[in-house]
Amino acid sequence: MYDHIGLKVKDLDAAVSFYRAVLEPLGYVLASRDEAVAGFGPRGEPALWLYKGVSGAGTHVALRAADRRAVDRFYAAGLEAGGRDHGKPGLRADYSPTYYAAFLLDPDGNNVEAVVAP
Numbered sequence: 001m002y003d004h005i006g007l008k009v010k011d012l013d014a015a016v017s018f019y020r021a022v023l024e025p026l027g028y029v030l031a032s033r034d035e036a037v038a039g040f041g042p043r044g045e046p047a048l049w050l051y052k053g054v055s056g057a058g059t060h061v062a063l064r065a066a067d068r069r070a071v072d073r074f075y076a077a078g079l080e081a082g083g084r085d086h087g088k089p090g091l092r093a094d095y096s097p098t099y100y101a102a103f104l105l106d107p108d109g110n111n112v113e114a115v116v117a118p
Helices: 012-026 068-080
Strands: 005-009 029-033 037-041 048-052 060-064 084-091 100-105 111-116
Touching: 005 012, 012 029, 012 037, 012 048, 012 060, 012 068, 012 111, 068 084, 068 100, 068 111
Parallel strands: 005 048, 060 111
Antiparallel strands: 029 037, 037 048, 084 100, 100 111
16 A cells, blocks of 8 residues: 655664564565665565654554464564564454554654554
């Protein structure tokens, strides 16, 4: 539905490390990087851009996962990479009966979600 998303981050190296860890289970790779910007996406096509600057904490980004195991791996990798728990993997029946998701806060306080919602 979207072409690309950009997030401002305080520490680009920390953000790249975090997003590299959490996006790998979802099939995204670091596709572009210089001293001021980094881009992640599938097949080397950047769709999520990180821009060095003043962070815009509070942004919510939800990323589709292939299955529940990918959501679980996203969450575990994110905690290991310095993310903070914002909702353990599980069903969110208040969203829909099959909505399975996990939520993390990235190093800048953005809410990053991985979801399987058939």
